[in-house]
Amino acid sequence: MDIPDYYPQLPQTLVHQSGNISEDLLVLEGSSTSQEQKTEAASRPAESEDRCPVCGDKVSGYHYGLLTCESCKGFFKRSVQNNKHYTCSEQQSCPMNLSQRKRCPFCRFQKCLAVGMKTEAVRADRMRGGRNKFGPLYRRDRQMKQNKANTDLYRIKMETTQTLQPPNDPQWIGSHTSDPSSSSAVQLSRIMYPAGMGHLSESTSLDCPINHHKVLAPPSMSYHGVYCPFPGYPRDKGEREFSCSPTATHYPMPSTPNPLFMQRSMSASPHCPTTSSASFLSGQAPTQTLITTTSTPSFLNQLMEGEQDEAQLSAKVLASLQREQANRGKHDRLNTFSIMCKMADQTLFGLVEWARNSSLFKELKVEDQMVLLQSCWSELLVLDHLCRQVTYGKDGCIYLVTGQQIEVSTITSQAGATLSSLVSRTQDLVSKIKALHLDRQEFVCLKHLVLFNPDVKSVHGRRKVEQTQATVNRALMEHSQRNHPGRSDKFGQLLLRLPEVRSISLQVEDYLYQRHLLGDLPCNSLLAEMLHAKHN
DNA sequence: CACTCAGGGCCAGTA
């Protein structure tokens, strides 16, 4: 199917025409106006679960990846099967609802893609009947919906009998939205503990609606950097000025002392790669490896399987932003910082999904998985951002997960010292990595090396983590030596980038924490939860 | 082996 032709319509190079990056970012508002969507949503708040995410009609079941109506199912099928190429006579942002869905097939198909309908679910051989490969996805979706129904029921019962206790940290948990798509403060647990495995009592989530859309995001979403600058944000909004030493040792402490933060910040050496690579390079083979690398290419292929399609991620994040904006009024637009946080949040969901789908990661206990993710989430975000810049970014621009690009000069001219520093440091690192000609396999290995960090406290299966790290490390070395025989130092150069990644990620975390203390960070997000977990 | 349910086909209605 020649469907990818449609994708270039989604990401657009961002030219800051308005002079306000926040406004420019909201150009992505998309296929229906916020007011229209808000009106629609308000008119049927309790039914949203049974409404087609494309047009709002009644859903008839799972079709091509998600619950849609019969009409959009048929439309999507015909579009893909007949390789339709539509055009939009308007601005490619036509309203999409029950009465207007027929007006613009272009925008309708874009909306189908944006909400997550999968072209690959339309059978090329046109075979009838049977089940598709998304069965597990549908099952999980149903289970999540059931869980939510139970939680909502429980919440209603509780609310009728008692007053909810205020959270321990009112600043942290104080501003939940009523948006059903909002994330929960226990989202990581929800993602990591599938149905029937809940370690958190239902009461834990009383204040925290679950975001099923995000939990159900397709596997292996990748990233866009949370530390991407927010140049439209005024300096006087409380951004702190502090020096940005490239070494973690000189990293400024958060205003609230935190042992974990201290420990990480004071750690002079990078974690996983050096530990394992040292033993590996010294000839100490791990006593036992989970997966042999005797066939490194197939091992790397296995790691690559979880990597996600960038276009799909882009569409997903765009759809999420559109939903968020649609639930707001015209005078209640998301500011640039909020947009960036939303992007980072969606990306983080994707990274958690990516980790969960990793065959290596699945070998660990869920408790260990959570601890590892809580430890390395910001480094994964940074790595993911770097990969995106190296793959898609133009010189002098930052490539967002939505496909938009912002000129670095625009950012640095409007951002405060901290953000400017972060941007500069990150761009420097992008340049170094570009010079190293990293390929996707090497990026995937680096992500695994960051993920499998045996130095993380309270990991029970430390040995397993070490072994996996060593295995990935070996695969990375073999791959680098095989593909770049003329560059014997490439493997070492790759590992040397990880301390820089970590340093940047710590600065990102600190910046976000400062913004959190100012009340700027959206509380009901996975991002906030991860940040909270570290600073608690 | 009966049942489920998601993808495909059909065809009357519509623009």
Next chain:
DNA sequence: TACTGGCCCTGAGTG
């Protein structure tokens, strides 16, 4: 005449 959308058929997966 091309497109839409409701309805039905098909058949792999499930218990």
